[in-house]
Structures are given as structure tokens and as C-alpha cells.
Amino acid sequence: MLQQLDTLPDGILDVAATELHTLLSEPTIIHLQGERKEPLFVSVLLHGNETTGLEAIQHLLRDYQGRNLPRSLSIFFGNIEAARHGMRRLDGQPDYNRVWPGGDEPPSAESEIVAEVVEIMRARNLFASVDVHNNTGLNPHYACINKLENKFMHMATLFGRTVVYFIRPTGVQSMAFADICPSVTLECGRVGQRRGEQHAAEYLDALLHLSEFPDHPVAERDIDLFHTVATVKVPDSVHFGFGCDDAELCFVPDLDHLNFRELPAGTEIAKLPLDGHQIPLAVEDEEGRCVEADFFSVEGRLLKTRNPVMPAMLTLDTKIIRQDCLCYLMERLPVG
Numbered sequence: 001m002l003q004q005l006d007t008l009p010d011g012i013l014d015v016a017a018t019e020l021h022t023l024l025s026e027p028t029i030i031h032l033q034g035e036r037k038e039p040l041f042v043s044v045l046l047h048g049n050e051t052t053g054l055e056a057i058q059h060l061l062r063d064y065q066g067r068n069l070p071r072s073l074s075i076f077f078g079n080i081e082a083a084r085h086g087m088r089r090l091d092g093q094p095d096y097n098r099v100w101p102g103g104d105e106p107p108s109a110e111s112e113i114v115a116e117v118v119e120i121m122r123a124r125n126l127f128a129s130v131d132v133h134n135n136t137g138l139n140p141h142y143a144c145i146n147k148l149e150n151k152f153m154h155m156a157t158l159f160g161r162t163v164v165y166f167i168r169p170t171g172v173q174s175m176a177f178a179d180i181c182p183s184v185t186l187e188c189g190r191v192g193q194r195r196g197e198q199h200a201a202e203y204l205d206a207l208l209h210l211s212e213f214p215d216h217p218v219a220e221r222d223i224d225l226f227h228t229v230a231t232v233k234v235p236d237s238v239h240f241g242f243g244c245d246d247a248e249l250c251f252v253p254d255l256d257h258l259n260f261r262e263l264p265a266g267t268e269i270a271k272l273p274l275d276g277h278q279i280p281l282a283v284e285d286e287e288g289r290c291v292e293a294d295f296f297s298v299e300g301r302l303l304k305t306r307n308p309v310m311p312a313m314l315t316l317d318t319k320i321i322r323q324d325c326l327c328y329l330m331e332r333l334p335v336g
Contacts, residue, residue: 001027001113002026002027002028002116002117003024003025003026003027003028003029004028004120005029005030005031006030006032007032008030009023009024010023012024013065014058016051017045017048017051017054017086018084019084020045020054020080021080021084024080025080027076027078027079027080028076028080029074029075029117029120029121030074030077031072031073031074031124032072032073032074033069033072034068034069034070034071034072034073034208035069035070036070036211037072037125038071038124038125038126038127039071039072039074039121039124039126040071040072040073040074040126040127040128040129040130040204040207040208041075041076041121041126041130041177041181042073042074042075042129042131042132042204043075043076043129043130043131043173044056044075044076044078044132045077045078045079045080045082045083046096046097046131046133046173047082047089047095047096047133047134048078048079048080048082048083048084048085048087048088049082049083049086049087049088049134049191050088050132050133050191051083051191051192052132052134052188052191052193052196052197052200053131053132053133053188053200054083055197056132056188056196056198056200056201056204057075057204059197059201060201060204060205063201063205070208070209071127071207071208072124073208074121078096081093088319088324093110094108094110094111095323095324096110097133097171097172097173098169098170098171099111100114100118100172100175101115101118101171101176102170102171102175102176103169103170103171103172104171114176118176118180121180122180126180127181127207128183128184128207128213129173129174129177129181129182129183130183130184130185130203130204130207131172131173131174131183131184131185131186132185132186132188133185133188134187134188134189134190134191134196135189135190135313135315136190136191136256136315136316136317136320137255137256137313137315137316137317138256138257138259139187139259139312139313140162140260141159141160141162141186141187141188141189141199142159142160142162142163142164142187143155143156143157143159143160143162143163143164143184143185143186143187144156144164144165144166144185145163145164145178145183145184145185146165146172146174146175146178146183147178148165148333149182150213150215150216150218151182151213151214151215152178152182152183152184153217153223153225154182154214154218155183155184155213157218157222158203158206158210159184159186161223161224162224162260163224163225163226164225164226164227164228164312164330165225165226165227166227166228166328167286168228168231168284169231173185186200187313217335217336218335220335220336223335225332225333225334225335226310226312226330226332226333227330227332228286228312228329228330229285229329229330230283230284230291230328230329232281232282232283232295232311232325233283234280234281234282234322234326235280235282236322238280240270240280240321241318242255242316247273248272248280249270249272249280249281249303251269251270252268252269252270255269255316256314256315256316259311259312259314260310260311261310261311262308262309262310262332263305263308263309263311264305264308265305265306266304266305268302268303268304269296270302270303271301271302271303272302272303273301274301275300275301276298276300277298277301279292279293279296279297279298280303281296283295283329294306295307295309309330310329310330310332311327311328311329311330312327312328312329313327313328314326315327
């Protein structure tokens with residue numbers, strides 16, 4: 001069930017994500033009035049262990065105590081129950097960032113909640129939408145967009161010059177709002193890093209002050225634009241580890257150091273127990289086709305890249321890999 005409030009509950013600007021359930025017992029939108037009426041929409045804690053969004057909102061709103069917001073702000077607090085336990089999602093729950101309208105997940109209580117969120121915000125003549133996330137590997141801060149339109153790219157580059165365009169996975173918040181207003185997903189590095197909180201808070205503050213997004217192209221010198229072309233998963237049947245000798249798939253121990261690096265063909269990714277092993281990964285392109293052999297090859301006992309590629313969101317967290325994916329593969333896109 002979705003709750004809506006028009007004031008901040010006492011204590012919400014200081015509460016830890018693990019204690020948020022003591023103030024909000026269910027997914028909640030809080031609508032705050034500002035000088036410009038068209039609201040900025042921000043979602044936080046769609047993944048319960050990704051707390052930078054909550055901390056950035058707290059940082060931002062503490063700065064505005066006793067002052068009017070320059071623009072109305074609506075905040076959606078998502079998977080509060082998973083946040084209570086410090087988990088991305090609870091066992092048995094769907095991923096709160098895969099159940100938004102337009103996705104492939106089966107109907108659920110969670111998908112009904114977020115569909116209601118979309119319709120509530122659609123009726124409020126939205127200015128823009130931001131979904132704030134963390135990741136577990138070594139990644140730069142970057143923004144993701146789902147449309148290659150000038151307003152989206154300007155909105156993204158306000159966060160930083162690294163921008164990723166994707167259309168899969170589906171069912172994500174930013175894609176649900178992309179037909180309503182400019183929207184981005186922010187990736188703010190690892191949880192607990194002060195710079196991630198500050199960067200996100202500064203970005204949200206800049207959006208609150210912005211009257212409109214430019215409609216002219218972003219200058220090529222101001223953006224590094226990448227396109228997600230494939231999603232890499234480890235099949236459930238494959239036992240894997242990092243820097244090990246006793247698994248079917250032994251990834252290099254510093255795998256996450258390969259994020260946002262343009263890897264040449266022949267880069268070693270993992271070791272296998274036997275020569276001539278089949279590629280022990282599941283790789284899908286944007287059309288849902290299996291394309292393992294387009295990106296990887298097995299040479300003896302080594303799993304290597306077949307072609308030049310740039311990965312993102314590689315992580316050493318085995319639970320995240322099981323719940324989500326190993327990584328995404330990207331190509332650089334020209335601008336203009």
C-alpha cells in the first residue's frame with residue numbers, strides 16, 4: 001500500500017536507512033511545496049542497501065530548513081523493509097527497480113504501488129525525475145538516460161560528463177518517467193562515501209534552481225556517452241568465485257578494477273577448471289538474444305574478451321551478482 005504525505009515526519013532528516021521503518025511503515029511519497037510548482041521527483045531506496053539517495057535528500061533538506069524550496073519536490077521512499085535489513089531486496093521480493101510500468105516482471109503488489117506513483121506524479125505536471133543509486137564495485141559517478149534527446153543529455157551532464165544510455169533492463173524507474181519528463185538514474189559510487197552524498201545533494205539542488213533544460217545539443221567536449229549493448233549474468237548452475245581454485249568459474253581477484261576501462265580483445269576475465277570449457281556466462285543483447293560468443297571466448301583454461309569492450313558495474317559481491325547481474329557491456333557513442 002502506498003502512503004502520501006505533504007509534510008516531513010519528525011526525525012526523518014536524521015534517521016538511518018535501517019531505522020526509516022520507524023517513521024514510514026510502507027512505501028511513501030512526500031510532497032513538499034516550492035516556489036516553482038512543477039515538481040522535481042526523486043526516488044530513493046529502490047534498493048534497500050543503497051542509502052546515498054536518502055542521505056542526499058537529508059543533506060539537501062537540512063540546508064533548506066527555515067527556507068522555501070526553489071521548486072516543489074516529491075520524494076518516493078521505496079523498499080523501506082529491505083532498507084531495514086540493509087539488503088538490496090528481501091528474499092521473495094521483486095526488485096523495486098524492475099517492476100515499473102513497461103517492464104517484463106509479472107504483476108505484483110510492488111508493481112501496483114509504483115504504477116500508482118507514476119500516475120500520481122504524471123498528474124502533477126512534472127519538471128524532471130531522478131532515481132538515486134549506489135553500486136558495489138569500483139565505478140565513477142555517472143548518470144544514465146533512456147532517450148538520446150538533448151534535454152535528457154543536458155540533465156545527465158549536469159551530474160558529470162560520463163553518461164550511459166540504455167534500454168535494457170526494462171521496468172526501471174527512469175524509463176517509466178522518460179515519456180513524461182526528462183529523467184535520469186544517478187550512480188553515486190559505493191555506499192558510505194561522503195562524496196557520493198554531497199555530489200547527489202548538489203545535483204538535486206541545481207535541478208531545484210533550474211527553470212528549464214536547454215534544447216540544443218550538448219557539446220562533444222562536455223560528454224563521454226556510452227551505450228549499454230549487453231547484460232552479463234552468471235547462470236545459477238555455475239559455482240563461481242574470485243581469485244580461487246575450487247570453482248567452475250574463477251574470476252580475476254580485482255575484476256571490478258576493469259569498470260569503465262576500454263578492454264582490448266584477449267583480456268583475461270577468469271580461469272576455468274578444464275581446457276575447452278564452454279563459455280560459462282549468459283550474455284543478452286538489447287533484443288534479448290544470447291550473444292556470449294560475440295563478447296567472450298575460451299582459450300585453454302582462460303575466459304577472455306573476444307572483442308574490445310567496456311564493462312560497467314562489475315562487482316565482487318556474490319549476492320548482488322546473483323540478484324542482478326555480473327556487469328553491463330558498453331560501447332562508446334558519437335555525439336551529434
